[in-house]
Amino acid sequence: MSALVESTAPAPVRLVSIGKRYAGTSALDDVSVTIEVGTVHALVGANGAGKSTLGKIIGGVVRADEGEMFVDGEEVRYSTPTEARRDGIATIAQELSLVPEMSVMENVFMGIEPHRRGFVSWRQMRRRYAELIDRSGFDLKADVKVGSLRAADQQKAEILRAVNTDARVIVLDEPTSSLTAVETEQLHTLIRGLRANGTTIVYVSHFLDEVLDLCDTVTVMRNGHVVRTAAAEAETEATLVAGMFGAAVSAEKLDTSAPVHGDVMLEVAGLSRADVLNNIALNVRAGEIVGIAGLVGSGRSELARAIAGADPIDSGTISVAGEERRIKSPADAIDAGIAFLTEERKKDGLFLELSLAANTTFANLGEVSANNMLRRGVERERTRALLGQVGVDPPAPHARAKSLSGGNQQKLVFARWLFCAPRVLILDEPTRGVDVGSRAAIHLLIQRLAADGAAILMISSEIEEVLGLAHRTIVMRRGAVVREFPADPPLNDVMEAAFGLPGSQQ
Amino acid sequence: MTTELPDTTPPDSPSGAAAVEPTFARRVRSRRRIRAEHIRDYGIIVFVLAICVYFSFASPVFLTANNLLNIVYAQTPVGIAACAVTLTIIAGNFDLSLGAILALSEVLGAWVAVHWGIGWFFPVAIISGGVMGLINGLIITKLRVNAFLATLATALAFVGIATGVTGGLLITPTQSAFVFIGQNKAWNTIQYPNFIFLAVAVICQIVLTYTVFGRHLYGVGGNREGARLSGLNVDRIVIMTFVITGLACGLAGMIDASTTGSGSSQVGTTLALDAIAGVALGGTSIFGGVGSVWRTVVGVMMLGIITNGFNLLGVADYWQQIVRGCLIVGAVAVGSVIERR
Numbered sequence: 001m002s003a004l005v006e007s008t009a010p011a012p013v014r015l016v017s018i019g020k021r022y023a024g025t026s027a028l029d030d031v032s033v034t035i036e037v038g039t040v041h042a043l044v045g046a047n048g049a050g051k052s053t054l055g056k057i058i059g060g061v062v063r064a065d066e067g068e069m070f071v072d073g074e075e076v077r078y079s080t081p082t083e084a085r086r087d088g089i090a091t092i093a094q095e096l097s098l099v100p101e102m103s104v105m106e107n108v109f110m111g112i113e114p115h116r117r118g119f120v121s122w123r124q125m126r127r128r129y130a131e132l133i134d135r136s137g138f139d140l141k142a143d144v145k146v147g148s149l150r151a152a153d154q155q156k157a158e159i160l161r162a163v164n165t166d167a168r169v170i171v172l173d174e175p176t177s178s179l180t181a182v183e184t185e186q187l188h189t190l191i192r193g194l195r196a197n198g199t200t201i202v203y204v205s206h207f208l209d210e211v212l213d214l215c216d217t218v219t220v221m222r223n224g225h226v227v228r229t230a231a232a233e234a235e236t237e238a239t240l241v242a243g244m245f246g247a248a249v250s251a252e253k254l255d256t257s258a259p260v261h262g263d264v265m266l267e268v269a270g271l272s273r274a275d276v277l278n279n280i281a282l283n284v285r286a287g288e289i290v291g292i293a294g295l296v297g298s299g300r301s302e303l304a305r306a307i308a309g310a311d312p313i314d315s316g317t318i319s320v321a322g323e324e325r326r327i328k329s330p331a332d333a334i335d336a337g338i339a340f341l342t343e344e345r346k347k348d349g350l351f352l353e354l355s356l357a358a359n360t361t362f363a364n365l366g367e368v369s370a371n372n373m374l375r376r377g378v379e380r381e382r383t384r385a386l387l388g389q390v391g392v393d394p395p396a397p398h399a400r401a402k403s404l405s406g407g408n409q410q411k412l413v414f415a416r417w418l419f420c421a422p423r424v425l426i427l428d429e430p431t432r433g434v435d436v437g438s439r440a441a442i443h444l445l446i447q448r449l450a451a452d453g454a455a456i457l458m459i460s461s462e463i464e465e466v467l468g469l470a471h472r473t474i475v476m477r478r479g480a481v482v483r484e485f486p487a488d489p490p491l492n493d494v495m496e497a498a499f500g501l502p503g504s505q506q
Numbered sequence: 507m508t509t510e511l512p513d514t515t516p517p518d519s520p521s522g523a524a525a526v527e528p529t530f531a532r533r534v535r536s537r538r539r540i541r542a543e544h545i546r547d548y549g550i551i552v553f554v555l556a557i558c559v560y561f562s563f564a565s566p567v568f569l570t571a572n573n574l575l576n577i578v579y580a581q582t583p584v585g586i587a588a589c590a591v592t593l594t595i596i597a598g599n600f601d602l603s604l605g606a607i608l609a610l611s612e613v614l615g616a617w618v619a620v621h622w623g624i625g626w627f628f629p630v631a632i633i634s635g636g637v638m639g640l641i642n643g644l645i646i647t648k649l650r651v652n653a654f655l656a657t658l659a660t661a662l663a664f665v666g667i668a669t670g671v672t673g674g675l676l677i678t679p680t681q682s683a684f685v686f687i688g689q690n691k692a693w694n695t696i697q698y699p700n701f702i703f704l705a706v707a708v709i710c711q712i713v714l715t716y717t718v719f720g721r722h723l724y725g726v727g728g729n730r731e732g733a734r735l736s737g738l739n740v741d742r743i744v745i746m747t748f749v750i751t752g753l754a755c756g757l758a759g760m761i762d763a764s765t766t767g768s769g770s771s772q773v774g775t776t777l778a779l780d781a782i783a784g785v786a787l788g789g790t791s792i793f794g795g796v797g798s799v800w801r802t803v804v805g806v807m808m809l810g811i812i813t814n815g816f817n818l819l820g821v822a823d824y825w826q827q828i829v830r831g832c833l834i835v836g837a838v839a840v841g842s843v844i845e846r847r
Contacts, residue, residue, distance in 0.1 A: 310735055331737035340735065348731035353795050354724055362725055363736035365718045372718045416736070 012037055012072060012169050012200050013058055013089070019066030020053055020224075022433065027053045029224045031067070035169070040191060040201040042211040042232070045221035046244050046463065046495075052173055054221070055204040059091030059171040060084030089169040090162035098157060100147030105129045107146050108161045132164055135197070138190065152183030159190060163199070170194070171202040176210060188214050206295060208237045208499060220244055237501055245463075245491055260471050262286030264322070265455035266338070266424045268307060271316030276302045278480040280316070284424065284455040289446065291470030292459045294498050299479035300459045301343055304428045307457070308340030309333035320424060334363060339422035341413050343429040343459075349413045350401045357383040357397035360415045367419065386415040391441050407438025414445060425449060427458045431465065443469060463494060545844055550787065550801065550837065554808050561815035568818055575696055581810035582699040583608060583758040583774075585803065588781035589710040590754030592802045594747040595785055596714070598727035598794030599653040601748065603642060604755050604781050605774030606661035610668040611635040612759035616769025617671055619679035627684060631760035632753055638664060639752020643745030661778070668771035676768040688764030699761045706754060711799040723747065727794025783830065784809055787837045808833070 013035040020028040028050045035041045035058075043051040056062035057069070060078030069076055071087050078084045081091055098107045105125060114124040129142050138156050146157055155175055162170050172191075176184045191201055191214060205211055211218060211232070218235055220227040220243040227243045262285040271280040277299050284290045294300045305311040307318055309327040318327050318336075325336040333340065342348050351359055357376075360383045361368050368379040380397045387395035390411040392404070401412060410430065417425065430446065431439045446469060450456050460466050466473055473485045475497040483497040562569040578585075587604045594601050615631030638660070645656045671677075687698045714720040725733040726743050734740050758777075763769045787805030790797025809830060816826045 330735045334737040351728040353728050369718050
């Protein structure tokens, strides 16, 4: 069967030319997909390809900016998940939305409790729960507290709730990212059972083996576009990876081939944190940009946080310029000359209500004070100079951080850390949510900082960005370093290592 | 005096090439922007002046030096506590134990004045307040108890201890030095407590605006995790705010005891709420990260002026309370509506 040819069977969900942009950058562009009745339809793609966004649009969690969506042939425009649910479309997000302190049954009937004269009819609820269990074949006790269940069973409870609202289409967004192999297999069995009962499943995942094993149809996405929709039997992991990453072209490719001979500035050995990081070893030389690639959940950000003292570590050593440092807090890391730009600049970077000057000097107020009194004139001058250096426009020390655009805010965070004159700079998603112009400016800034002798460790979920800037690339998977590549490696090799495909291990 | 972040300065001209027309456009734009911020930042001053004008016409006594000084005098304990708790609130916390600290420190101060000598009165009253603040800070940061509940609980305990010490009676030291500060006037016109209030307000404002510590308070209140990642010891800063608030309440307790001539465990029951009402009227965000001390002073004085003016006009107490309640809701609502635009 080919989904490329429009089917005459009634399609529960049909998307036509869907577009969605976030803060000026396009997340989805001209996306058309038809989901057939009673199939398991996978959406696959790299991080940022738009697969989750598409799933959210189907479920009414996110509203499309352009295009049309048809459910049973009728055009719909959902603004909330509730509206989608009314049409029988339920979404099960990555973060579950159950109430942990309540029982499975109470969760399943949340908001649709059977009642008589305002009182909950427990007897009726129990009877209907038993029917539901019969129908679905799930083995889930009614009175167990959801909070005490394993992740897979919580997923089951979510799915029961979806089935209970007579959902005909269930969107699952990365449902197995927190499940063990056994739990994943259980979930797949459940999904097959639902399909046998005529339920349609939209399965968003980056686990290619699961997709090929479970799904009937696969839509491959890249950079917000649909590459193709095809029957799962026609695909292999290799064809999917090729589709997800296309020809390895990168417009911003810079010459990173010359090896860097600076002294080793940052050296990490045996770094471990239970369940998150496993015996990490790496080093970064002065003047070198080392990229970290890996999927969401591979431990990239956790590694950055551990080195920067933001999270505690269980074991391992961190040395800066050949000297071992005990880093137990961000203050220790800053003392050691390590600066850390977090991936969420609004949540844990900027002080939105404060001025640009206050934001710039915050981590190093000693530079602009004497006897603990701020020298505001000096602060203004230094801020103006730094804002000019990183390219915040306009470089007005008095303006508030919240008045800046996303790109300028990111540059402002750079300014704060440059003000600390760091020897080691850790960048987690330095260009996320940043417009194209600022993005290029930030890339240039990163290279200039390296040329000036900083050791830079850069994380990005956009693999092209990492490969474009890095002198070396380290690939992480499930909390461990699985491979290291010299400058300019083939994109497919890096991706295969990140996805853990057989044959990619050294 | 300026606030921490006056956003009224137009952005610096990027170059000298600014033509006449762009300059004009910028001026118009900045004038429009200032207008919305002005309502939030300076609206309260306009309002205070307006009610002062009204009371001046309604009562011949209102606009006399004596009466105005009396208003400040009456608001001194609340004002000192409010200035200090402004720092706590800007750093993102809350303190409901202000009145209890005042009561216990004035009782302890009076007790040592009777039993150990008058020389112990000042230091014991103030330092015991600081210790109570330290206890609050430790409970909140080390035991991770929500500040609201922690200070509600310690307030109960502090008042209990105070009642235990006094046995429910007044402790009345007989030394004339005990009442010197509270009951005397400089140049026979200005009450000494008024100077202390002014000094506390000025010091708190300077700390907030011109010191590294003050900048850290805004950072911790505005983005706690951001402050931590910038190398701050957030717990230590939070504890310091509670110690400062405790010291200030100890000072206020000392003044109150000196004014009334005795130490009583029954005082300060509404002090915490009055002080926080003043802070809120001044536009300091209850969520932290925004605010300044001088506005708190204006808020506290506004409450004092309303009480005084209504008393002069013979308006019943319950009307005063109703008006105060409406004002607080109105001020906070105006602030958040402007913020949302």
